Structures are given as C-alpha cells and as structure tokens.
Amino acid sequence: xxxxxxxxxxxxxxxxxxxxxxxxxxxxxxxxxxxxxxxxxxxxxxxxxxxxxxxxxxxxxxxxxxxxxxxxxxxxxxxxxxxxxxxxxxxxxxxxxxxxxxxxxxxxxxxxxxxxxxxxxxxxxxxxxxxxxxxxxxxxxxxxxxxxxxxxxxxxxxxxxxxxxxxxxxxxxxxxxxxxxxxxxxxxxxxxxxxxxxxxxxxxxxxxxxxxxxxxxxxxxxxxxxxxxxxxxxxxxxxxxxxxxxxxxxxxxxxxxxxxxxxxxxxxxxxxxxxxxxxxxxxxxxxxxxxxxxxxxxxxxxxxxxxxxxxxxxxxxxxxxxxxxxxxxxxxxxxxxxxxxxxxxxxxxxxxxxxxxxxxxxxxxxxxxxxxxxxxxxxxxxxxxxxxxxxx
Numbered sequence: 001x002x003x004x005x006x007x008x009x010x011x012x013x014x015x016x017x018x019x020x021x022x023x024x025x026x027x028x029x030x031x032x033x034x035x036x037x038x039x040x041x042x043x044x045x046x047x048x049x050x051x052x053x054x055x056x057x058x059x060x061x062x063x064x065x066x067x068x069x070x071x072x073x074x075x076x077x078x079x080x081x082x083x084x085x086x087x088x089x090x091x092x093x094x095x096x097x098x099x100x101x102x103x104x105x106x107x108x109x110x111x112x113x114x115x116x117x118x119x120x121x122x123x124x125x126x127x128x129x130x131x132x133x134x135x136x137x138x139x140x141x142x143x144x145x146x147x148x149x150x151x152x153x154x155x156x157x158x159x160x161x162x163x164x165x166x167x168x169x170x171x172x173x174x175x176x177x178x179x180x181x182x183x184x185x186x187x188x189x190x191x192x193x194x195x196x197x198x199x200x201x202x203x204x205x206x207x208x209x210x211x212x213x214x215x216x217x218x219x220x221x222x223x224x225x226x227x228x229x230x231x232x233x234x235x236x237x238x239x240x241x242x243x244x245x246x247x248x249x250x251x252x253x254x255x256x257x258x259x260x261x262x263x264x265x266x267x268x269x270x271x272x273x274x275x276x277x278x279x280x281x282x283x284x285x286x287x288x289x290x291x292x293x294x295x296x297x298x299x300x301x302x303x304x305x306x307x308x309x310x311x312x313x314x315x316x317x318x319x320x321x322x323x324x325x326x327x328x329x330x331x332x333x334x335x336x337x338x339x340x341x342x343x344x345x346x347x348x349x350x351x352x353x354x355x356x357x358x359x360x361x362x363x364x365x366x367x368x369x370x371x372x373x374x375x376x377x378x379x380x381x382x383x384x385x386x387x388x389x390x391x392x
C-alpha cells in the first residue's frame with residue numbers, strides 16, 4: 001500500500017485539513033522507512049494543497065528520523081521521542097515513572113485515557129501552550145514543559161472523579177492478577193495430574209515432629225531465617241510492626257504449621273515487616289540485604305519452574321541431590337513443563353534464584369545439610385505446593 005494523503009487519512013480517520021503532526025508521523029511509521037522517505041515530498045505537497053502545510057521543522061525532522069531508520073542506526077527510543085515531539089503524542093514513560101501499556105496491550109480504560117490525553121494535548125496545542133516546532137528541534141525547555149503538562153493531567157481527577165494514572169494502573173494490575181490466576185490454576189491442575197500417577201509417600205511422623213519443633217523456635221526469634229519464614233507464611237500479619245509471634249500464637253498442629261511455612265516459600269504471602277531496624281533492610285545507599293535478596297528471589301521463581309522442580313523431586317524420591325545447580329538442570333530437562341532452551345545463562349539465573357530456597361528447605365528438613373532430598377520433603381513438598389496454589 002502506497003503512502004499518500006489518502007493513506008494518511010485512512011490511517012488516522014481524519015479529514016486532510018484536520019490531520020495533525022502526530023497523525024502524519026504515525027502514518028509515516030506505519031510503512032517501511034524507505035517507502036516513507038520516497039513519499040515524503042509528495043505527501044507534503046498534498047497537505048499544502050489542502051491548506052494544512054504543517055511546518056518546515058516538522059518535515060525536516062521527519063526526513064532526519066526516517067533516514068536514520070533506513071540506515072539502521074535509529075534506536076527505538078529515538079523514534080519514540082520523535083513521535084512524542086509531534087506535540088500531541090503521550091509520553092510513554094513519564095518523569096513520575098507512569099508507563100503507558102503498548103498499544104496492542106491496552107485495555108478499555110487505558111485506551112480511553114490515552115485518547116483523552118491526545119484530545120487534551122490537541123486542545124493545548126491549538127491554544128498555543130505547546131510549541132511543537134521547539135519539540136521537534138529538541139529544545140529541552142519545551143520538552144520539560146510538555147512532560148510537566150502531561151504529568152499534571154495524569155494526576156488530576158476527571159469530572160467523573162477518576163484519576164487517569166490511577167485507573168490505568170488499576171486496570172493493568174487486574175489484568176496481571178488475572179493472568180497469574182490463570183497460570184496458577186493451570187500449574188495446579190498439572191501438579192495434581194502428575195501426582196495422581198505417583199505412589200503416595202509414607203508419612204514421616206518422627207521427622208515432621210523434629211522439623212516442627214525446630215521451626216517453632218525459629219519463628220519466635222528475630223533475624224534470619226525466622227523473619228523470612230514468618231513473612232512468606234503470613235504469620236506476622238496480625239502483629240504490630242516488628243512483632244514476633246509467641247509460641248502459643250503458632251498453629252498447634254505440626255503438620256499444619258510445617259505445610260503453611262513450606263507453602264509460603266513457594267508462594268510468599270507478605271513482605272518483611274517494618275521492624276525498628278528496617279534501615280538495614282531498605283537503606284538505598286547500601287547493598288541489598290540478605291533478607292531482601294532472598295525474598296526477591298522467591299518472588300521471581302515462576303510457576304513453571306516450581307512445577308518442574310517438585311515433579312522431578314516427587315518422581316526421584318528421597319536421596320536425590322536437590323542443590324540449586326541440580327534443580328536448574330531438573331527444570332531445563334523437564335518433559336512436563338514447556339521451558340526455554342537450557343542456555344548457560346538461563347541455567348545460571350535459575351540456579352541463583354534457588355540458592356535462596358535450599359537453605360530454607362534445609363531448615364524445614366526438606367533437604368539435609370548436604371542438600372539431599374529427604375523422606376520429609378518427599379512427603380510434604382508436593383502437598384505444600386498444592387496448598388500454595390489452591391489457597392487463593
């Protein structure tokens with residue numbers, strides 16, 4: 001399809017006399033850069049003939065960016081910045097770190113707010129509050145004013161009370177949570193399907209009593225690993241900030257306590273509490289604390305990796321090495337879960353994440369000091385994962 005005035009009109013849905021710089025810029029970017037460059041003079045003449053010449057600065061900036069694109073030296077950021085410099089294109093990432101979803105990923109609310117902002121910017125441009133030529137020329141003051149204008153609009157309630165940046169982020173969160181719920185439900189179904197074909201491990205009563213007794217002591221002490229285990233299991237949710245539960249406040253049943261904590265490692269319920277010494281966890285001038293690093297790793301392990309790990313361990317049974325390195329290989333070799341190719345960097349990244357898991361597993365008796373899978377882990381780890389994925 002050739003790039004001419006008719007194409008620009010169809011692409012934007014506006015009459016020739018109403019086409020904005022943004023409309024023309026988007027039309028130019030919708031076709032191969034070489035084709036856009038060749039068509040640029042004719043498109044400009046056609047717009048002049050309709051009484052909508054735009055400006056020399058705009059056409060020069062269009063030629064410059066299209067030439068860079070055709071030469072293969074333009075970055076995505078440069079192209080995006082040029083489009084935003086049309087004067088009516090929303091800034092993708094604002095100074096306040098509000099990020100618009102990509103066009104093909106916007107829900108109804110984001111689409112509505114995006115269109116509202118475009119309309120607002122068109123009004124401000126027509127009123128002379130936006131200097132599009134200065135934007136196209138790269139004037140930093142014009143860019144600052146443009147960013148500030150959008151930042152202010154995003155945080156200002158609409159007549160119906162909705163705040164644009166809030167409702168867009170809420171919609172994004174809802175979509176993300178829905179995707180997580182769907183992935184979790186699928187993983188739970190796969191876990192149950194595989195476990196149904198495996199023999200039921202014997203109940204290690206003595207091992208469970210010993211692990212639960214150790215766990216009760218740990219959970220009532222400050223510091224690692226008690227603070228991590230309390231947080232992931234949600235055992236400090238009703239306590240004041242920095243509070244530590246008493247032994248009487250923990251679940252009475254050893255099995256329930258153990259499974260709750262083991263499930264929390266796979267699906268953390270909460271973050272670290274704001275304890276009195278929270279500065280040592282959140283001081284931005286210091287390296288990430290061990291506790292924060294551990295929680296970040298736990299939260300970064302996806303459903304597929306947990307599923308592949310637990311299925312492999314359930315099949316191998318007690319005595320198999322369950323070190324982070326071995327777990328990474330279990331995941332890469334899994335025939336039950338569709339995983340990415342086992343590139344060295346992928347294996348290393350997975351191994352690093354599970355270095356946060358195995359010390360906690362050792363404290364629960366899922367693995368021993370040599371990181372060997374135990375009878376208690378064989379019995380309880382699949383049950384804990386099933387509990388984690390069916391509790392919400």
